[in-house]
Amino acid sequence: MLRVKDITLIAILTAILFAQEQILSFLPNIQLTVLLIVLYSKVLGLKKTIIIVTIHTFLDNLLMGFNIFYFPFMLIGWLIIPISLNTIFKRVNNTILLAFLGILFSFLYSWLFVFANVILLQVGFWQYLIADLYFEILLAASSFFTILWLYDPLYKLMIEFQY
Amino acid sequence: MKQNLNKLIITIIGLLLLIVILYFFNQGSLNKAGTVEINVIDAAGNVVIDEEVKFIEKQSLKDILEENYDVEIRNGFLVQIEDVYADGEGYFIKIWVNCQMASYGVENLYFADGDIVHLVHTKVDDFNAPC
Numbered sequence: 001m002l003r004v005k006d007i008t009l010i011a012i013l014t015a016i017l018f019a020q021e022q023i024l025s026f027l028p029n030i031q032l033t034v035l036l037i038v039l040y041s042k043v044l045g046l047k048k049t050i051i052i053v054t055i056h057t058f059l060d061n062l063l064m065g066f067n068i069f070y071f072p073f074m075l076i077g078w079l080i081i082p083i084s085l086n087t088i089f090k091r092v093n094n095t096i097l098l099a100f101l102g103i104l105f106s107f108l109y110s111w112l113f114v115f116a117n118v119i120l121l122q123v124g125f126w127q128y129l130i131a132d133l134y135f136e137i138l139l140a141a142s143s144f145f146t147i148l149w150l151y152d153p154l155y156k157l158m159i160e161f162q163y
Numbered sequence: 164m165k166q167n168l169n170k171l172i173i174t175i176i177g178l179l180l181l182i183v184i185l186y187f188f189n190q191g192s193l194n195k196a197g198t199v200e201i202n203v204i205d206a207a208g209n210v211v212i213d214e215e216v217k218f219i220e221k222q223s224l225k226d227i228l229e230e231n232y233d234v235e236i237r238n239g240f241l242v243q244i245e246d247v248y249a250d251g252e253g254y255f256i257k258i259w260v261n262c263q264m265a266s267y268g269v270e271n272l273y274f275a276d277g278d279i280v281h282l283v284h285t286k287v288d289d290f291n292a293p294c
Contacts, residue, residue, distance in 0.1 A: 095166070096173060121290060123263055131266035134188050141181050148170050 006048065013040060014052045018059050029135045034081065034102050034109075034143035035150055041082040042093070043158045049082035073116040077109035095151050102143035110136040196220050197276025199227065204283045204293055205247045206254070212245065212282075224258070224272040224280070239268045247284050257285040259293055 002010075017036050024031045040049045057075045061067065085092070089101060110132060118125050196219045203212035218227045228234045228244060235243035241256045242249060249255045258265035258272065259281040265272055274280075281293045 096169065099173075121264055122292070123266075127263055128266065134185075137181070137184060137188075141177070144177060145174065148174060 002048075009044075010048055010051055010055075013044075014055045014059075017052060017056045021056075021060065022063070029139040030142040031139070032142075032146055032150075033078075034105050034139075035146040035154075037078060037081045038085065038098055038102060038105075038147060039151060039154050039158065041085040042098075043155065046082050046086040049086075050079065053078045053082060069120050070113075070116055073112045074109075077112040080108055081105050095148060098151060099144045099148040102147040103140040106140040106143045107136055110139060195276065197274065197278075199274045199277075200279040201227075201231075202279070202281045202293075203244055203247055204281060206284045211247060218274060221273070223270055224274070225269040227274075228269065236269060239270055241269045241282065244282055247282070249284050254284060254286055257283045259283065262292055264292075 013036075017033065017040075020032045020036070037049065037053060040052055044052075054075065057071065057078055061071050061074065064070075084105075085101075092098060092101065111129075114125065114129050114132060117123060117128055121128075196217070198215050198217050200215050201212055202210060205211050212232070216227060216231045222230075225236055225241075228241070229236075232244050234241065234245075235248075237251075240251060241258070242251060244256065247256065258269065260272070260274070261279055262281070283293050
């Protein structure tokens with residue numbers, strides 16, 4: 001059962017997640033999304049992060065012009081983060097290791113889109129993968145560096161506010 | 164303190180690695196000079212341009228088109244080439260390279276010698292290939 005405080009926090013944190021992605025959308029695949037989902041997963045836990053990620057993905061798709069085909073791929077791509085960080089990587093709390101996990105999450109998220117586009121646009125698998133690799137590396141690099149340097153201060157900030 | 168030093172070392176190594184990777188990405192075979200076949204298909208499906216044009220090293224599709232045709236590019240999107248016009252609302256000019264939908268826009272699309280480009284006046288959500 002969620003308290004009013006939880007619902008309010010979920011709304012605010014979803015807004016932050018969504019807004020930063022839109023603000024940084026002029027930069028190719030450079031965003032704080034992986035950092036924030038990792039942070040939320042570690043501080044808020046699985047249930048609340050799943051709610052945040054689901055709302056964010058829905059809003060993101062709605063803004064892009066809702067395409068029902070991309071929605072599940074995007075949702076799975078982002079949900080991998082809270083699910084794995086609260087199960088198989090539950091004991092990983094070291095910032096440097098989390099930064100390396102950020103690289104893994106970025107590539108997994110990007111590769112899910114390869115499958116979506118191969119099916120929907122009927123483009124060649126390897127051709128799309130190679131064309132997209134540049135952007136995958138940018139996403140992985142931005143996730144890695146932002147987790148490395150911003151995770152600790154943001155984590156302390158959220159804990160300070162009792163989350 | 165030690166943690167921050169480790170982060171700094173990892174950041175420097177990571178940035179160097181990133182620079183090397185991105186450098187090699189920009190050194191591909193798609194930067195050489197050659198010839199590209201340009202096909203332009205209008206709203207009725209007629210081929211209005213079908214010719215080979217030469218390009219030099221590091222010329223993007225935008226550079227090639229601007230050098231050879233009367234084009235209008237708006238916010239990175241090709242909206243007009245000669246008499247074929249699509250305003251982006253309902254219709255747009257879709258770019259195909261070697262019968263595969265282009266993964267980049269006109270400003271970031273580079274070619275290898277012998278590539279075939281189709282610029283097709285297309286309805287939004289139409290995924291039919293021109294070849």
